[in-house]
Amino acid sequence: MRRGLATAAVVVALLGVAVGAELRLGRVQRADPLGRELLYLPSPEVLKVVSVGNPGLAADIFYMWSIQYYSLFEPHERFLYLEPVYNLITDLDPLYFDAYRIGALIMQIQTGGDQRQLQETVQRLFDKGLANLPTSWELAEAAAWDMYMRFRDRRQALRYAEVAAARAGAPARIKRMVGVWRDSEKVWTADDSIAYWRQAVEEAVDAYDRKMSLSKLYDAVAARDRETLDPVLGYLREDLGRCPASWDEVVRRGALVSVPLDYVGNPYGIDPERCELVPLKKISDQ
Amino acid sequence: MRAIRAIAANTFREAIRDRILYLFVGFALALVVSTKLFGMLTVGDEAKIVKDIGLASIQFFSMLIAVMMSMLLVSREVDSRTVFIILAKPVRRWQFLVGKYLGLVAIVAANLVFITLVLAVMVLAYTGQWDPMLFFAAAMTLLEMLVLAAFAILFAVLTRPILGSLMTLAVFVVGHTSAELWLLTRQLPGTLTRGLVAVVYYLIPNLERFNFRTEVVHGLPIPPAAVGWAVVYAIAFAAVALVLAALRFRSKDLR
Numbered sequence: 001m002r003r004g005l006a007t008a009a010v011v012v013a014l015l016g017v018a019v020g021a022e023l024r025l026g027r028v029q030r031a032d033p034l035g036r037e038l039l040y041l042p043s044p045e046v047l048k049v050v051s052v053g054n055p056g057l058a059a060d061i062f063y064m065w066s067i068q069y070y071s072l073f074e075p076h077e078r079f080l081y082l083e084p085v086y087n088l089i090t091d092l093d094p095l096y097f098d099a100y101r102i103g104a105l106i107m108q109i110q111t112g113g114d115q116r117q118l119q120e121t122v123q124r125l126f127d128k129g130l131a132n133l134p135t136s137w138e139l140a141e142a143a144a145w146d147m148y149m150r151f152r153d154r155r156q157a158l159r160y161a162e163v164a165a166a167r168a169g170a171p172a173r174i175k176r177m178v179g180v181w182r183d184s185e186k187v188w189t190a191d192d193s194i195a196y197w198r199q200a201v202e203e204a205v206d207a208y209d210r211k212m213s214l215s216k217l218y219d220a221v222a223a224r225d226r227e228t229l230d231p232v233l234g235y236l237r238e239d240l241g242r243c244p245a246s247w248d249e250v251v252r253r254g255a256l257v258s259v260p261l262d263y264v265g266n267p268y269g270i271d272p273e274r275c276e277l278v279p280l281k282k283i284s285d286q
Numbered sequence: 287m288r289a290i291r292a293i294a295a296n297t298f299r300e301a302i303r304d305r306i307l308y309l310f311v312g313f314a315l316a317l318v319v320s321t322k323l324f325g326m327l328t329v330g331d332e333a334k335i336v337k338d339i340g341l342a343s344i345q346f347f348s349m350l351i352a353v354m355m356s357m358l359l360v361s362r363e364v365d366s367r368t369v370f371i372i373l374a375k376p377v378r379r380w381q382f383l384v385g386k387y388l389g390l391v392a393i394v395a396a397n398l399v400f401i402t403l404v405l406a407v408m409v410l411a412y413t414g415q416w417d418p419m420l421f422f423a424a425a426m427t428l429l430e431m432l433v434l435a436a437f438a439i440l441f442a443v444l445t446r447p448i449l450g451s452l453m454t455l456a457v458f459v460v461g462h463t464s465a466e467l468w469l470l471t472r473q474l475p476g477t478l479t480r481g482l483v484a485v486v487y488y489l490i491p492n493l494e495r496f497n498f499r500t501e502v503v504h505g506l507p508i509p510p511a512a513v514g515w516a517v518v519y520a521i522a523f524a525a526v527a528l529v530l531a532a533l534r535f536r537s538k539d540l541r
Contacts, residue, residue, distance in 0.1 A: 002315045047371070049462075049463050049466070050460040052458065052459055052463075053345065053462040053493065053494055053497045053499070054338070054341075054342040054345070054499065055500075056334075056338045056499060056500055056503055057339060058341040059338075060324070060334070060335050060338045060339065061326075063328065064324065064327045064328050064335070067327065068327065095500070095504045095506075096334070097331070098328070098329065098330030098331055098334070101330065102329050102330055146536070172361055193497055
């Protein structure tokens with residue numbers, strides 16, 4: 001009994017020494033000029049061999065490590081290694097959606113440095129993901145919003161939104177998002193916009209989608225009408241020295257043959273201060 | 287056939303009482319159950335991590351069971367001289383080996399079913415979805431073990447247990463990387479060199495042929511031909527190893 005207790009005491013004491021030594025070792029400052037933690041990032045080829053048929057597991061391990069390693073949200077040069085880290089993970093498991101999505105999110109934490117370069121890095125990761133996950137509209141939508149919200153790059157946002165909208169199973173809201181962004185970026189003509197929204201109304205998947213698409217179709221038609229009618233109002237203001245009070249007056253003065261009607265057949269209004277066409281937009285679902 | 291069945295049943299009973307088996311099964315279960323902890327370390331799809339770790343554990347521990355048990359089961363019989371008692375009966379040497387092999391495969395299969403069931407329940411608990419494809423992945427792992435256990439029996443007959451274990455482990459590692467040899471044949475100059483490397487490739491079992499874990503984890507389609515030919519490949523390779531083992535065992539001096 002006494003012997004057993006003595007043995008246990010020795011074991012506990014030795015464990016205490018080991019733990020104490022480990023604690024002390026943790027406090028010792030050592031030179032790390034090359035960033036030892038990330039110095040040996042193995043190649044995916046090597047890891048595939050080492051994982052003996054489990055590259056997905058190797059990807060998981062690196063992914064979990066990256067989540068822990070990069071979860072301290074402070075600018076640091078270690079973020080420079082993010083692209084190789086996530087390239088490694090996605091080379092090991094090219095179908096790993098989270099690695100693309102979360103990798104891009106972590107990359108975007110950096111607020112300093114060359115933001116243009118950072119955006120290109122994020123885009124490279126997204127593009128790789130979109131190539132490897134050809135059915136994922138979710139990743140393309142995430143890329144679109146990241147470009148829009150984080151980098152304020154609406155052209156790239158639109159590009160990714162178009163990719164998302166073109167993929168099977170993409171919800172109607174993404175298709176509407178594409179139309180809205182194309183309108184706001186003015187990358188198409190008014191007629192293109194009308195044709196797009198008309199098709200969206202025809203292909204609406206539910207009442208809400210139809211209502212929203214109809215609203216956008218109304219706006220597209222009004223935008224086209226504005227392009228032709230605002231110059232007429234401008235001409236009359238120059239001529240009269242004031243803005244016409246109504247479209248009836250415009251017709252009376254011979255500038256138009258009839259009162260212009262909006263998409264649903266109601267007359268437009270006129271903003272007297274800016275002397276511009278005002279759509280009244282009273283849409284009832286037809 | 288009766289002799290083989292009796293030896294297989296006896297091997298199964300013997301193996302199931304072995305403490306080393308419970309050690310491996312215990313580790314595998316601990317790893318499968320602890321997958322939730324790993325899942326907590328991630329952001330996103332926890333189920334992927336749970337399945338990846340679970341299926342890798344199943345493969346790894348099945349390999350350990352197949353390698354260690356096959357070595358122990360054969361060498362124990364020889365070392366304890368019980369093999370003479372068995373062979374004194376109307377049992378041929380090859381029947382003894384095949385019986386041992388089938389008993390071993392049965393124990394590996396039983397463990398595979400048990401651990402996979404635990405993994406499936408874990409996945410059900412985390413995701414609320416029953417994933418029968420996990421059992422498919424486990425079945426394909428069993429095919430891999432079929433080949434590996436046959437090699438383990440061959441090495442158990444050829445050499446000492448420790449060396450045999452190491453050689454079987456080498457087959458496991460090389461078997462998972464042999465596809466690189468095939469790639470090498472495209473890079474090498476000269477028809478003869480390429481032919482030699484191709485021969486080496488065909489002599490080593492390509493264990494990646496039984497690896498459907500990526501398809502199962504990501505829910506990808508699995509070509510039936512890949513499964514069907516994998517079954518043929520496993521049976522053929524295991525048979526080759528067993529025939530070689532039987533040939534060596536026939537003339538082996540057991541004293």
